Amino acid sequence: MLKMNHLSKVYRTHLIETHALRDFSIHVREGEFVAVTGPSGSGKTTFLNIAGLLEEFTGGEFLLDGIDVRGMNDDARSRLRNEKIGFIFQGFNLIPDLNLFDNVDVPLRYRGFNAAERKRRIEESLARVGLSARVKHFPSELSGGQQQRVAIARALAGSPKILLADEPTGNLDTQMARGVMQLLEDLHAEGATIIMVTHDPELAARAQRNVHVIDGQVVDIQSEPRMRGLGVVQSAVAVG
Amino acid sequence: MEIRPILSALMRSKVSLVLIGLQIALTLAIVCNSLFIISERAALMQRPSGINEADTFTVSSIGFGEGFDDARTFAEDLAMMRSLPGVVDATTINAIPMSNGGWSEGLSLTQEQKTSTAPTAIYFVDDHGLNTLGAQLIAGRDFRPDEVSERNRTTQGWPAGVIMSRALGEKLWPGQAALGKQVYLDTEKPPVTIIGVVDRLQSPWPHSKRLAEFSILVPQQLVGDGRMRYLVRTAPGQRDALMKQIEAKLGEINHSRIVREARSIERIRGEGYSQDRAMMIILTIVIAALLIITALGIVGMASFWVTQRTKQIGTRRALGATRGMILRYFLTENFVITTLGLAIGAAMAYGFNVWLIQNYEAARLPWYYVPAGCVALWILGQLAVLGPARRASRVPPAMATRSV
DSSP, X not given: XXXXXXXXXXXXXXXXXXXXXXXXXXXEOTTOEEEEEOOTTSSHHHHHHHHTTSXXXXXXXXXXXXXXXXXXXXXHHHHHHHHHEEEEOTTOOOOTTSXXXXXXXXHHHHHXXXXXXXXXXXXXXXXXXXXXXXXXXXXXXXXXXXXXXXXXXXXXXXXXXXXXXXXXXXXXXHHHHHXXXXXXXXXXXXXXXXXXEOSOHHHHTTSSEXXXXXXXXXXXXXXXXXXXXXXXXXXEOOOO | OOHHHHHHHHTTSHHHHHHHHHHHHHHXXXXXXXXXXXXXXXXXXXXXXXXXXXXEEEEEEEEOSTTOOHHHHHHHHHHHHHHSTTEEEEEEBSOOTTSSOOEEEEEBSSTTOSSOSEEEEEEEXXXXXXXXXXXXXXXXXXXXXXXXXXXOTXXXXXXXXXXXXXXXXXXXSTTSOOTTOEEBSSTTSOOEEEEEEESOOOOSOXXXXXXXXXEEEEEEEEOXXXXXXXXXXXXXXXXXXXXXHHHHXXXXXXXXXEEOOOEEHHHHHHHHTHHHHXXXXXXXXXHHHHXXXXXXXXXXXXXXXXXXXXXXXXXXXXXXXXXXXXXXXXXXXXXXXXXXXXXXXXXXXXXXXXXHHHHHOOOOOOTTHHHHHHXXXXXXXXXXXXXXXXXXXXXXXXXXXXXX
């Protein structure tokens, strides 16, 4: 589903070169739930941005659903992003001036679906996250957990191949975080491919596979069987 | 098109929407009416007088000596002027078209009328009047020398025949030829007969709608008060030199008078319409200022919204919007705002025009001014928002994951 081989990302200014990712390799298969962990500045967000086609990479190879994204122009990247990827942001990133219906509608409009198709998808995805009754509400009228559910509905509405979650519970209290995490697990159980960036080891432990990143490199991969709640993980050989 | 969600989002920023919408509405209302006023003034200024303006000038004098002989002075002055090389013709005249001062009368078709049928300007000229003015005779004939009489303060009567402007004839006898018809300049006196019709002859009052081109040439010389005014027509290119020459010679012929500065008809036209020109300049400045302020208002508002919504734009990009889609979003948003403002502005434009009609006798605003103004403001709005919209389209999608 997502394959990066020897990927590198260098940020350059006229004074300095920063290697955000170096020789970064990862392979996420369809239906996997992968947690990417690491300390601040390790390159997690850069990885997420590149995986989500939000940023270009400097070197290496990146295949998304079998498509080589290297050299793709901005419009093609946007279309591919819209079609293949669903984003769940730490800060929810809902548009405050739009109600829930219109918020979920945003990526669907970009896809070019007709009004009837959009309506069907919006209603289905909001129903999936339990917010059918609040379609006319605005984000400010919802709790943080509910807002993140709307963001998940928005990510799901376009039937993406992969969900990218950036600290999805980072702005939520424990109870709300538990609800959102449960929702992600349910989605995974239904077959969704999920990559979740988090610095919370407890949350990461609930994923099927953990990828630890330090200084822009994958240093460790821990894989299932998932031992939810037991805090037991098994080490596996890092994929280089 | 994202019009519904854009409208929905705008409704949550009502203050900004109302402010910029009202600015656009006011601009439309003022610009449409101002442009209409300018076009009306321009049309007024461009209206042909019906006379040769390029080669004619007027010069006048006031006699002050005891026993000043008006008739003799007229004869001497005219003989001198007509004999000068370069002078095509010269006539006595009481008023000059567009000079804002003259003689008017009411015309009646019957002797029993209590109110006149039409007003008219009166130009007292001699048998050289028509040729000097350069007015185009389209029917009938010019005055003969024997038809020219003197008119002083005690004279109440009118000569038997007059020459009339075509516009006045059409007003008095719609659909009929004026030539040969009779009309009363004074219902207590015999009527005068129209012996000639000129194509066009503007009255001395350039702003009078009632008198605009209603004029009559009367073959009389005004005598008795020492005042004399001449109209002189020269060969092309000799006007300015002859103005100075004749001005000097008039003083030499008779020392018992003050000769006033000779003035060209072009100068009289310029002075006659000076207020219109000033009005046009002021209104043009107002229009330009309003358009600039409105454009800057749109630029400012759009720039603010782009800055305020940087993260949101990044999120839209992350969700799949191309740069073009972001650009179109802001252009569409501006189009929606402008359209709302224009809807109000259209009503205000017509309302403002009604107010001008009721209070200042303005003409009705032609229907196409408001649609044309709307198109212009739509274009202005789109051009104004283009810069901020392009800036918005350059917001990277990675902005969505930044903690700003």
